[in-house]
Amino acid sequence: MNSFTNLNSDAVLQFGPYALHLRQRLILNGDRPLRMGGRALDILQVLVQRAGTVVSKDELIALVWPTSVVEEINLRVHIAALRRALGDGQDAQRYIVNIPQRGYSFIAAVQRVPACSLASIETVQKPQHNLPARLTPVTGRDSIVGSLVRQLPVRRFMTLVGPGGIGKTTVALRVAELLLQHYQDGVWVDLAAIDDPAMVVDQLTRALELEVGTTLDTLKQRHALLVLDNCEHLHERCRTLVEDLLKSAPRLSILVTSREPLNALGESVLRLPPLAVPPASGLHSVAEAMGYSAVQLFVSRARARQQGFALREQDLKVVGEICRRLDGLPLAIELAAAQIDALALVGVQAQLDNCFQLLSHGRRTAVPRHQTLKAALDWSFEQLSPLEQTVLQRLAVFKMAFTLDAAVGVLGCAALLPDRVVEVVESLALKSLLSLEQGGGLSRYRFLNTTRAYALEKLEHSGELRAFEMRYARYISRTRWTSSGQVALQLVE
Structure with a gap:
């Protein structure tokens, strides 16, 4: 939610035994945090x-x-959840x-006080966080x-993996x-702006608001969630740090986000898929179209x-x-x-064929990349x-999914031996630049359309596009002559 002007205010709104901390998006009953979903908390803040x-x-x-199509039933569900959180039965009616x-009307007396004046609240061990404000709803x-909410407290260490722009953050x-x-x-630590692996611990120390020279031993007794965002370019340092901390x-x-797994001890990897898109066979109604998360987002x-x-x-x-x-x-899509x-x-x-011109208009509030x-x-x-x-x-000369044999057949040469081609293709898949598909007893690799367009543009600028298009055509022709059925195994739409 991004419609409230004082979302980042340090003020606390007190009513009954409750204290609503605006900046932290946190509501306490005395010194105990209430279990409350994000939408219910948004509604409470308005009221x-x-x-x-x-x-x-x-x-x-x-x-x-603010940017979603929502029925009134959704509002009623969240109001009911909010009332349950504030007390069952008649107690809830004292508030909403x-x-x-x-x-709807909030009828209890509300007192607005600066956070710094709440000495009694500050002295208890209440939940703390430095999570950035989320500016848009989460779709699909x-x-x-x-799954992550259920598994993370049990598994302790999970890495969310996917290509750039998939929505990991x-x-x-x-x-x-x-x-x-x-x-x-x-604790939220964004590593996007750090190039030096030696700075990772310093960034974490700052996020923890520790004094200079303090070690990370302070985490030993904390019941905490640590989010390390954008770790792919600091892969080795993040791996050793995570293992030491655990x-x-x-x-x-x-919880780690990265374009490839850290390959650390105890790591559970969860790949983030694209949003659901409608089939090429067509859609028959607006309601059917809105059942696909990609359409909802658009x-x-x-x-x-x-x-x-x-x-x-x-x-x-x-x-x-x-x-x-x-x-x-x-x-x-955004x-x-x-x-x-x-x-x-x-x-x-019409601009989709020149997708990088279409998608060159940026979000100025986002980090550059x-x-x-x-x-x-x-x-x-x-x-x-x-x-x-x-x-x-x-x-990028492959217009459809391809096997490792096909990649070797087109790219292999004296300077790039077959084993090396296989190794690099598998590495590109780990880095989320190719997707791996399993089926029919074969492993196939496929580009996202946007990634292929990017790589094809790079190939053209290198001056090698025509040469590798010819190698691709010769490989396809040779495969067809070798076996009329083999091409169906090598290349799949």
Whole structure:
């Protein structure tokens, strides 16, 4: 939620035995944190800040779900959850009442006090966190968020893996928000801006607000959740740090986001898939289209950009193609939807063949490598070795999924022996630049459309595009002549 002007205020709103900390997005009953979902907390904040007045249902929905299409039943479900959290039966009615035909009102007395004056609250061990404010709703990730929330306290160390723009940071932040009620402390460390592995511990020390010279031994007794975001370029240092912390701090859980696993002891890896996209066979209704999370995201972002935007039946084919061509990649879909006011739907669709021009308009509030799709891919490409860069570019001549044998057949030469080709292709898959598909007894590798377009552009600039297109054509021709059925095993649409 991003509609409240004083979301980052240090003030605390007190009512009854409760204290609502605005900055921390935390509500305490005495010194005990309440179990409360993010939406219920958003609703509570609106009602408490407008205590004594009636807030209409439409206004509540607009404030809490600013860019989503939400039915009134959703609001009622969260109000019910909020009442349960504040006390069962008659106790709940002391706080939130329903005004028929008008909306909801918070009727308890509310006192607004600066956080620094709450000495009694500050002296108890209440949950602390430095989680960044989430600016947009999370779309299409309920299942994987729920899985992480359930598993992380038990497994203690999980790595969320996926390509740039897939939404790893967004998912990790939502998981951390939901787990705040389970841990005494929540610590978020963004490593995106750090290039020197020696600075990792310093960044963590700052996030923990420790004095200079203090060691990380302070984590030994903490029941804490540590989120290490964007670890791929500091792979080795993060691996040793995580292993050391898990050994020395038995009550610590660690959630890592990276474009490849850390390969550390005790690591559980969860790959973040793209959003669900509609089939090429077509859609028959708006309701059917809105069942796909990629379409939900596109529509919500388009509506935020263009007032009055609504998905119509005549738009279904175009929107479906946009979502498919952008691989269900959240960053790409958001950036495409941001062009809706300038290009309209047909214009966005027409620009898909030149996707990097279309997706070059960035999000100025994001870190540089998340501002545009090209910036995200540049970041991944620059982390590769020269050989990995070369192989990635040359593989772009494959228009469909390919086997390792096919990769060797097209790329293999005296300077790049078959074993080396296999090793590099597998490495690119680990780094989330290729996706691995299993089926029919074969392993196949496939580009995301956006990644292939990027690699193909690099290959063209290298001057090797024509040569490898010819090698690809010769390989396909040779395979067909060798066995009429073999091509179906080598290359699959």
